[in-house]
Amino acid sequence: MSNSHYVNEEPFDPKSIEVLTPEQEAIYLAPQRQLIWWKFKRHKLAVASGIFLALMYLMTVFAEFLAPYSVESRNSNYTLAPPHEVNLFHKGEFIGPFVYGYEKELDLEKMQRIYTPNTDRIIKLNFFCSGDTYKFWGLFDADNHFMCANVEEPVYLLGSDTLGRDMLSRIIYGARISLTIGLIGIAISFSLGIIIGGLAGYYGGWVDVIAQRMIEVVQSLPTLPLWLTLVAIMPSNWSQVTVYFAITIILGLIDWTGLARAVRSKLLSLREEDYVLAARLMGANPKRTIGLHLVPGFMSHLIASATITIPTMILGETALSFLGLGLRAPTVSWGILLNDAQNIGVVALTPWLIYPVIPVILIILAFNFFGDGLRDAADPYG
Amino acid sequence: MISYIFKRILYMIPTLVLTSILVFTLIELPPGDYFESYVNELQAAGETVDPKLIEYLRAEYGFDKPIWERYFQWATGMLVGDFGYSFEYELPVREVIGDRLLFTIIVTFVTVIFTWLIAFPIGIYSATHQYSWGDYGLTFLGLLGLAIPNFLLALIMMFLANEWFGTTIGGLIDPEFVGQPFSWAKFVSVLEHLWIPVIVIGTSGTAAMIRRVRANLLDELRKPYVTTARAKGMPEFRGLMKYPFRMSLNFFIADIGGILPTVISGAEIVAIVLSLETTGPILIQALQSQDMYLAGSFLMLLGFLTVIGVLISDIALAFLDPRIRLQGGVSR
Numbered sequence: 001m002s003n004s005h006y007v008n009e010e011p012f013d014p015k016s017i018e019v020l021t022p023e024q025e026a027i028y029l030a031p032q033r034q035l036i037w038w039k040f041k042r043h044k045l046a047v048a049s050g051i052f053l054a055l056m057y058l059m060t061v062f063a064e065f066l067a068p069y070s071v072e073s074r075n076s077n078y079t080l081a082p083p084h085e086v087n088l089f090h091k092g093e094f095i096g097p098f099v100y101g102y103e104k105e106l107d108l109e110k111m112q113r114i115y116t117p118n119t120d121r122i123i124k125l126n127f128f129c130s131g132d133t134y135k136f137w138g139l140f141d142a143d144n145h146f147m148c149a150n151v152e153e154p155v156y157l158l159g160s161d162t163l164g165r166d167m168l169s170r171i172i173y174g175a176r177i178s179l180t181i182g183l184i185g186i187a188i189s190f191s192l193g194i195i196i197g198g199l200a201g202y203y204g205g206w207v208d209v210i211a212q213r214m215i216e217v218v219q220s221l222p223t224l225p226l227w228l229t230l231v232a233i234m235p236s237n238w239s240q241v242t243v244y245f246a247i248t249i250i251l252g253l254i255d256w257t258g259l260a261r262a263v264r265s266k267l268l269s270l271r272e273e274d275y276v277l278a279a280r281l282m283g284a285n286p287k288r289t290i291g292l293h294l295v296p297g298f299m300s301h302l303i304a305s306a307t308i309t310i311p312t313m314i315l316g317e318t319a320l321s322f323l324g325l326g327l328r329a330p331t332v333s334w335g336i337l338l339n340d341a342q343n344i345g346v347v348a349l350t351p352w353l354i355y356p357v358i359p360v361i362l363i364i365l366a367f368n369f370f371g372d373g374l375r376d377a378a379d380p381y382g
Numbered sequence: 383m384i385s386y387i388f389k390r391i392l393y394m395i396p397t398l399v400l401t402s403i404l405v406f407t408l409i410e411l412p413p414g415d416y417f418e419s420y421v422n423e424l425q426a427a428g429e430t431v432d433p434k435l436i437e438y439l440r441a442e443y444g445f446d447k448p449i450w451e452r453y454f455q456w457a458t459g460m461l462v463g464d465f466g467y468s469f470e471y472e473l474p475v476r477e478v479i480g481d482r483l484l485f486t487i488i489v490t491f492v493t494v495i496f497t498w499l500i501a502f503p504i505g506i507y508s509a510t511h512q513y514s515w516g517d518y519g520l521t522f523l524g525l526l527g528l529a530i531p532n533f534l535l536a537l538i539m540m541f542l543a544n545e546w547f548g549t550t551i552g553g554l555i556d557p558e559f560v561g562q563p564f565s566w567a568k569f570v571s572v573l574e575h576l577w578i579p580v581i582v583i584g585t586s587g588t589a590a591m592i593r594r595v596r597a598n599l600l601d602e603l604r605k606p607y608v609t610t611a612r613a614k615g616m617p618e619f620r621g622l623m624k625y626p627f628r629m630s631l632n633f634f635i636a637d638i639g640g641i642l643p644t645v646i647s648g649a650e651i652v653a654i655v656l657s658l659e660t661t662g663p664i665l666i667q668a669l670q671s672q673d674m675y676l677a678g679s680f681l682m683l684l685g686f687l688t689v690i691g692v693l694i695s696d697i698a699l700a701f702l703d704p705r706i707r708l709q710g711g712v713s714r
Contacts, residue, residue, distance in 0.1 A: 209393070217400045220688035224647040225681055228669045229408045265636040269705050311528070315586075318531050319651050323666075338534070342655075347541040357534050364529035368589075372521075375597060 039377040046373020049366040056363060060176045066146050067169035068155070070132040071332055075154050075164040078102070081115050083159040083167075083352050090122060098124045101153050112349075123153055159352030161340060170332055171356050177333035179363065181248050182313035186306060188252030193259030194302070198290045200260070201267025211260070219257040223316070226254060231325050240331045247326050251313050259302070259309075266298045307371020311364035318360055334360050383700070390696055394689055401685045402460070406453045409678040416469045416672045417445070443467065456675065460682065466675030470668065475679045478664070483683060486660040488572065489579055490645050490687070496584040497591055497641070504588075505595025509603060510622065524592040527585030532648050536582045536655040543578065579656060583648040587641060594634060602626035628702065635699045642691040646684055 020028070030038070041047060059066060084099040101121035105114045131148035135141055154160075158167040200211035230250050234243060270276065271294065279289050295302070320326035321335025322342070329336055337356040340346070346353050417440060421431050440446055447455075456466055465475035504524065508517040602608070603626050611621045650662030657663070661680055668677040 213393070213397050213400060216397045216689060216692055217404055219643060220397070220401055220685040220692070221405070221681060222643040222646040222650065222684050222688075224650050225665055225669065225677075225684070226408070228666060229411075229677075229681075233408075233411045261636055265632060265699065269632070269703065272705060315531055319533060322531070322533055323651065323654070338531070341534070341537070344537060344540050344544070347537055354534060354537075357531060360531060361526070361529040365525055368525050368528070368593075372593075 036377045040373050043373035043376060045369045046376075049369040050373070052366045053363070053370060056175060056359075056366075057179060059172060060179055063172050063176060064134045064136050064142070065144060067166075067172040068131065068145055068147050068157070069166040069169040070134050071165075071170060071173040072330065073132050073165065073169075075160070077104075077164065078115075078154055078156070078160055079162055079164040080113065080350055081154075081156050081160045081164070082350075084155050084157055085117070086125070086157065095122070096124065098122050099155055121153075123155060125155065158355050159350070161337075161353065167337075167352060167355060170337055171334065171359060174332045174334045174337055174356065175359065177244065177327065177331060178314055178317060178335065178360070181244070181251070181317045181333075182310040184245070184248040185252035185255065185313045186310055188249060189254075189256035189259065189309065190302075190306065192252075192256035194263055194295065196256070197260030197263030198267060198295065201264035202271060202286055202290050202294070204268070208264070211264070215257045215260055218254065219261075223254055224319070227316075227320060228325060231320075240327065243327060244331075247317070247320075248313075251316055255309060255312065263295075263298075263302075267294055270294055270297055307367050307374070311367050314360065314363060386700055387697055390693055394693060397689055398686065399457075401689070402457050402682055403453070405678050405681045405685065406456065409674045409681075410449060412672060416674060419672055420469070443469075456678065460679070465679035468668070468673055468676040470671055470673045470676065475676050478676060479661070479680070479683070482659060482661050482664060485572075485658070486646065486649065486662075486684075487687065489576065489583070489649050489658070489660055490642065492576060493580050493583045493587070493645050493649070494641060496580050497587045497645075500584070500588050501591035501595060505592045506599065506622070506627070508592065508596045509599035512600065521592065521596070524589035526589075528589035530585070532582055532586055533651050533655045535585065536579075536652045539578050539582060540656065579649065579652050579658060582652050582656075583645060586648055587644060591634070591641075595630065598630035598632070598634070599626060602629045632699070632703055635695055635702060642688045643684075646687070 027035075064070075081102060084102075086097050086099055088094060088097060090098070099122075100117035100119050101123055102115040103118045105116070106112075107114050125147055127147050129145060129148045130143045131145040133141060133143040148155075154164075154166070156166050156168070158171065160166055161170070196211050196214070200208040227250065231247075234246055238246070267290070276289060276293060279293050284293070317326065317333060318335035318338060321328075321333055322338050324339060327333055327336060329339075334356040338354065341354045417436050421436060424431050445452075459466060463476065465479070467473075468475050468478050471478045501524075504520045508521055511517050603622075605626075608621065608626055611625065612618075616624075649658075649660060650665065652658070653660045653662035654666065661684065665677060665680045667673075668680065
């Protein structure tokens with residue numbers, strides 16, 4: 001009887017069956033951070049939003065240079081001027097970007113100025129030129145601007161307000177306050193939410209009861225009246241900077257409750273999982289169990305909440321400034337600019353006064369798309 | 383279950399007591415009181431004020447008593463429906479509040495229902511059709527609602543309604559029904575005016591809810607039990623509704639209590655722009671003029687509304703998720 005069964009005596013090499021291509025190998029060996037980045041990159045809209053947000057924040061840094069005029073420079077001859085239209089061709093001839101000068105008339109019946117473009121008067125737009133002087137970052141004097149018009153006649157690409165100030169410049173300066181107000185607030189509300197929600201959900205019992213009552217008390221009061229009351233408490237002699245920080249902190253203090261509740265309810269169901277029991281049996285302390293094992297389990301939810309919260313804070317500032325509370329002129333923020341657009345007549349007669357809402361909408365959309373991408377990427381194994 | 387509900391209702395008592403203390407402190411914190419602003423106002427108008435009259439008024443309304451005594455008086459008064467006295471309106475607070483609180487409740491309730499009706503189907507569709515054009519389009523629409531500030535949307539809707547229908551949409555009821563007892567005709571009139579504020583306030587909450595439904599449903603859909611259900615031949619829709627959807631409801635229900643203050647806050651700013659007869663405008667005015675019992679009682683009642691909302695949300699959560707209903711401490 002012959003042995004027909006062949007056995008190779010060489011040691012078994014698993015790679016002989018399945019050979020990984022270099023690409024596959026890269027994926028299998030990549031650290032989690034790399035995987036998250038790869039997955040995030042696939043979400044084109046999120047990447048575009050991220051770039052847009054980065055550019056907007058960069059704009060706040062170079063506001064003085066990018067704005068055609070300084071923030072308070074006004075021309076009382078041109079109040080409530082409509083936006084200039086930028087043209088490239090004059091009578092079929094290319095002469096580069098320019099606008100037509102305005103002819104002014106006073107409508108005595110409605111007591112308002114009427115501006116009509118005069119197609120004979122050409123105002124060329126200059127780039128990288130000298131205009132209003134400013135103190136760059138409050139450090140040194142300069143007068144360089146990305147764009148400015150001739151000295152004789154102002155150019156308002158987004159119109160001018162009731163005092164004849166350039167809307168475009170004011171929107172660019174306003175970004176400084178409006179874009180940064182959410183960042184401090186979110187830091188406060190996030191830490192509070194995770195710590196309090198985490199403790200309540202993990203320990204249960206009387207810790208949970210106390211945390212729940214705290215959340216309920218803060219949450220049961222509508223934000224706007226609470227804000228109003230807190231604004232009324234703030235001494236009126238505080239500087240605008242102090243008021244700004246006070247408002248961000250108030251926003252953060254009010255906003256943590258939703259996150260804490262969500263963390264708690266998720267922890268309540270997650271803490272019964274076997275891996276939590278395993279961690280506890282191996283001697284992990286609560287801080288480690290919550291921070292290392294439980295929180296990453298619903299990180300995607302936390303990120304989705306964060307992206308919702310930053311815009312909420314930006315909108316909160318806008319709403320309060322619109323009502324004339326919180327920050328006030330001469331501080332410039334998008335909400336303060338919208339304060340001029342309080343009645344229906346503005347929408348009908350001078351619609352450019354509501355233009356500051358466009359950057360508000362764009363920023364909020366961008367934060368949402370960006371957060372969406374982050375949320376999907378936070379769990380790269382899915 | 384019944385003992386859980388009973389326990390939850392008992393828990394409401396310390397919450398309400400704490401809320402009332404917080405509200406009273408907040409109302410007391412601004413320097414000065416109503417009479418001080420009143421005197422300033424009169425003096426600015428060039429009138430002389432008899433300091434004795436002011437002293438008399440202070441004593442009459444108990445402003446000479448220590449703060450805790452006044453709190454106690456206010457808090458116990460509320461238990462029997464006495465909300466104090468509004469100095470500005472020179473009426474008991476209860477009469478000033480009148481219909482306004484009812485209107486706030488109506489607007490809030492309808493808005494929450496509106497938000498649910500819109501957000502749920504869209505959220506489910508977006509999660510099950512992730513990255514499709516429908517998902518992108520609907521999510522974008524929802525986000526646009528979130529991104530446009532409420533007050534501006536209200537202004538623009540007012541403008542458009544004026545342009546297209548020639549109607550003015552300020553207010554919640556026709557002038558002829560003001561001061562009338564609540565009747566069917568008045569109810570219909572309110573409904574006719576209600577849709578614009580509801581849409582305006584609702585749009586901002588819808589996006590957040592769509593995201594939550596979508597995000598949590600997606601988390602669930604990726605779990606192995608969904609694959610198992612599918613592999614065993616469970617119909618797609620039933621497989622979706624029976625487990626993943628129920629699981630993702632958890633977050634959603636937990637957030638009901640959180641929506642209410644947002645909706646009420648949104649309602650207030652919209653109410654100012656649209657001049658609705660809700661609590662918003664009157665509350666802000668009361669806070670500014672330090673009409674403290676009016677402002678305090680309003681805040682307290684709005685707070686009470688939310689506490690009830692949270693109670694309902696917790697009971698619903700316990701119904702849905704036995705793990706929460708039967709909770710016990712980790713280290714028993």
